[in-house]
Amino acid sequence: MYVGTLQMDIIPKQKEANLNFIDSTLAQTAQRVDLLVLPKFFTTDIFFTTKEEFVALAEPIPHSPTCHRLADIARRHQTTLVGSIIEQDGDRLYNTAIVVNPSGYMGKQRKRHLPDYEKQFFDSGDEIHLFEVNGVRLGILICFECWVPEACRALAAMGAQMICHTANIMSSATYEALRVRAIENATPIICANRIGSEKAMNHFTGMTYLEPFHFYGANTSTDEQIEAGA
Structure with missing residues (x-):
């Protein structure tokens, strides 16, 4: 399976512009990717100060404009896309990764382990799901969850x-945590991070593919691009 990660400088609150960037970048990619991992909150970014800002950007899943647009992008580029958006379910908000393929919406994974900042605005998910892409069983971690050994272990134990x-990383230490998780569970991890800065906070550049024992690759370019490999 040919997998890729998209490194992008997310434009805050500009969903259509960010989705257009994903679409156009896939169109310019020399080789089709079977799976593309997107950064956390790839349509909106994250650092807002009130719950009202998050509510204004939240969408029901799967009946949301972002899910429909991603399904169209996946169909036209014959790929599977994974990334997190702000989900609204009744009066609750979740940081939720969605998975879409050329046939449409496959499912979602709500973030189960939240850092203190997100606890102000989001509820925690309570289920774990795997998704099969090209015969490979995929699990999903959302950003901070890579620091929780049990989160990755639960996915591996289920057969991932x-x-x-799908991430929004501001420290190189997170990549070391990811490497440990890959080794602990003998499971490759594909990380997609955003680049650029927001509200004086710089995001640590990098897209990473971690193979537990024999390969560790990281891209440190500051360009918006897809990094891919088999």
């Missing part, structure tokens, strides 16, 4: 053969 990490 690869883990997608």
Whole structure:
């Protein structure tokens, strides 16, 4: 399976512009990717100060404009896309990764382990799901969850053969944590991070593919791009 991660400088609150960037970048990619992992909150970014800002950007899943647009992008580029958005379910908000393929919406994974900042605005998910892509069982971690050993272990114990990490990283130490998780569970991890800065906070550049024992690759370019490999 040919997998890729998208490194992008997310434009805050500009969903259509960010989705257009994903679409156009896939169109310019020399080789089609079977799976593309997107950064956390790839349509909106994250650092807002009130719950009202998050509510204004939240969407029901799967009946949401972002899910429909991603399904169209996946169909036209014949790929599977994974990334997190702000989900609204009644009066609750979740940081939720969605999975879409050329046939449409496959499912979602709500973030189960929240850092203190997100606890102000989001509820925690309570279920774990795996998704099969090209015969490979995928699990999903969302950003901070890579620091929780049990989160990755639960996916591996369920039979995940690869883990997608949709992230918004501001420290190189997170990549070391990811490497440990890959080794602990003998499971490759594909991490997609955003680049750029927001509200004086710089995001640590990098897209990473971690193979537990024999390969550790990281891209440190500051360009918006897809990094891919088999």
